Amino acid sequence: MNYQDLAKLIIDKVGGEKNVKSLTHCATRLRFNLKDDQNTDEQSLKNTSGIMGVVNKGGQYQVIIGSDVGNVYKEIVKQTNISSEREEEKTEDKRSTFAKVIDVITGIFTPILPAITAAGMLKAVLSLLVVFKVLTTESQSYQIMNFMADAAFYFLPILLAASSAQKFKANMFLAMMVGGILLHPNFAAMVTAAKESGAAIQLFGLPISAVSYSSSVIPIILSVWFMSYVEPLADKVSPKAIKFFSKPLITIFIVGTVSLVVLGPIGYMISDAISNGITALESVSPWIVPLLVGTFTPLLVATGTHYGLVPIGINNRMTTGYDTVIYPGMLASNVSQGAAAIGVGIKTKDSSVKQLAFSAGLTGLFGITEPALYGVNLRYKTPLYAAMIGGAAGGLFMGIFRTRNFSGGSPGLLTLPSYIGDNTLSFFYYACIGAAISIIVTFIATLILYKDPVAEETSENVSSDSTTTKNTKVNFSGASIISPLQGTLHNLKQVDDGMFSEEILGQGVAIEPSEGKVVSPVNGTISAVFDSKHAIGITSDDGIELLIHVGIDTVQLNGEGYEYSVEKDQKVQIGDKLIEFDLKGIKAKGFKTITPVVITNSAELGDILIANEGAITFSEEIIKVMK
Template structure:
């Protein structure tokens, strides 16, 4: 199998290169891309790559199914594409459909917080299980501590969603946290506890802000951060740059936060409760039919990536009702059925590789990661996939009729998610039923596969795939990538927008520019100072990996002849990454009508295949990954 680095390079090449990537992230098993031109994707070649289980478009989002190693592969993909493109991508000139936009948006928000949801949800489930079996009581200090840990991510969910939504919208995360903090502010909660229902903002009598408990809420914070992004961008266009730092956030807060408390938050709460009520009504009205459809069709939903759209529904349901009787139970049963079918294949097949894959992927599916079993075994053989869906539908129908409930969330829905079905009140029936149904969901498709069999795979099918990918793997071998950190805190500016044509046309090399928000520059790499003129406005560094970095503070700052600059290094000095190089007074420089935008250039760009900025816009902090140099 190709190394993670080789596979990452192959995938990026076959999706049209880094310049074709608008955004990239991953979930539990898939690489996910927003692309500027989907026609450049060589999808059939990607499917043949050794280490890839499948590839598909879900709306305008391109997904590459990797399996359990996805985080390792993404770690190699990120330096190649991270920040390439921008949110302005046009997707082949085609307008994205509303459904595609919504699915992509929801996926981008909830995928990053899955580890927090998974860890806290599982701990919360185990705590309820310990209460059920009598190992703990609600009054015990151990229960209270574990409950606080498990409950934290759900109670303070608006903070987590504020960060992930801000990243998806490419706006300031810390401003988004202020929005979440305001919605969750204790004074409002205390007023609500005192049976006060609203407060009169400004005393005008018509801006009555409803007092709502926003803990565990989903839609209010998402809508509020969307509003924040557009208001903040508009305010920054109006406010002069010299006073942007202070006044742009303040004015944004004065617009966004009252509107969020008065209109956006209540509207989001109403929408969330309405959607949750519809699905819960469906299960109450005909749980048997709803369970049959949802559990049976869950693999198809997972294939399209639409299962992330159910996350806000499940969370809202748990917040409003104390349980989820739709998403978690049906996914739990569906995943177990895929595991049972794959294990059945492992017993029946005479193909040594398929037998090993069936066993390993079956165990993985039982844990809750189903793509290896779905794509690598069941779908490839077709009949096991159908038998798994039929089994899941039948057992899901019973679960819907019975009213099986999950009392918290779990990021990975498998055998280790069983504790989330433990009733927090200590009642044991829910946990026992969930355990029995999980076992049945594995056993039924396992038996059906043994009875109905399938057309087996010849050994040379797998060998042929390995052989076809070997030459490509060798051909894709590349040298190392070098990371350049940000030498200062500020706002990213593409070189093309810099007023000096020498920099804008990349005559001195590729790179990025930053409008500074602090008065110092630090070393972006470890190496030696090669250039440091008396004017102290520019620093040339030769890095240990051969990279030649020029940091040019401001435009025409050489005319200052060192005034407002304080150099802390000399030519020939050895410097470590993060070491302070120069201090400067940006306000004094701006007062002389001299731009302070700072260019970070790779002057030996010709030595590299490409110089890739991690982002072309937004805020960046000192020491953050700024550029990737690809050999």
């Protein structure tokens, strides 16, 4: 599917353009604000090729695309008017306060991350040049590169003013003007003079705190939020004949004054309090926060709330010059996600999973974890646990040694130079060691915990004297698979079990049985039987490996209601009875009886054609395997 088709499908499945209030994107996700998140077809989105997953958390409807998200976003913008400024319908926002706050933070900080990342990496390169004596701090080249890197940090209030205005629906250029007021050189000179002389700064008798707002975060956000209320009032009270002049005049005068007198100092105090709180926590137990961040960041990423940590890390760097809690912990977590996926890639025997795991794992090591998280780790669970263990280990190490991050960026191996600063490589070494600990611990834990789904089920349920036969070499020009049950044929995606619906075990169909009998769909050999008798494996004479799994989670019945009619290694013909089961009794116990019929060696075969959904009998063809 191309970007154009994918964009069109996504808009349709999120309820159409009229259901979208706003749209932005980060490194891997489309982030929708929807008017009604119940008016979506989430299952269709999840089942669409090119979409890794869907998350409805933190006040946003997030469609995970991966590294191609920018191209899909551009196509959506081309096809719709979603990105343009327009009057939106007033709808009741039923989200929780927490969801609203996370949505605001995400919307403000996501657009400015490229500038912050560029500045951070430029700072890291400059630090390397100084450490290896390519440049000196007195050289003009150093000074020019330094102010180039400092630009995004120093003028951070103006960048935040622009993104905040978009989020709060205020005029972007007036908001940037407020940022300019807080940063104006004349005001900075007045602040310096006031600090030196102890004299007060006043505006019509109103006291203005002698505070510098360069590199600050909270003051400008509060100011633009305040502007979003002042601007409509200014529009209302301005005479129509002079509104073009009076509206911006009233807005800037009120917002500028309140920002300098009230909101700026309040924001500064909040920033200072956060910084002092982190410092106090460090003095008691410096390892606690990096340990927690390293452990639980995957869960925050899964819910889309990890951007709530970003402002804390930025605030720490802006107030103290470095961050020792958020970014080191996220570094440990991100590389662990990548290592877990690579561990799956090494251990799995499924070629399609192997390819996905290696690709997503490398991306995770470099700081973009969504492909690894959604494509592999959450999918199989045990790699996620391994990543949390490794993230905790790396976060603990970096917390104990108070590893300092000086310039941010997307936490991963590519941003390790952002730990170079204070004219030393010590923190860079600590970050490298912490990342290595995370990778090694996660990798080992993954190799221990992860098992391929088929192998895992077999090891838990096959009797001690039963083992699956070795794969038979597939060599045929084509083969048919007859229905092993009578009932209703469904697409495999209708099965409420990710192992089957996501085709992790292989391609196939599902049948809702109307009779409690399973017959052989092929001529072949019984290759696997189970103590619970709820499933059976068959290898056809053509080398097709089939798994018939009667019901979902029915292994919990421990064989109650099931009876085998064949034994392992027994030869069978099409139509031979394999299993009898108590259809009504299984349903009465609350279990679903829909039965997946899966080709577990799908990757080794040619095209697999599936019959249309509907009523099916024992004698009808359900799958056609082509050469």
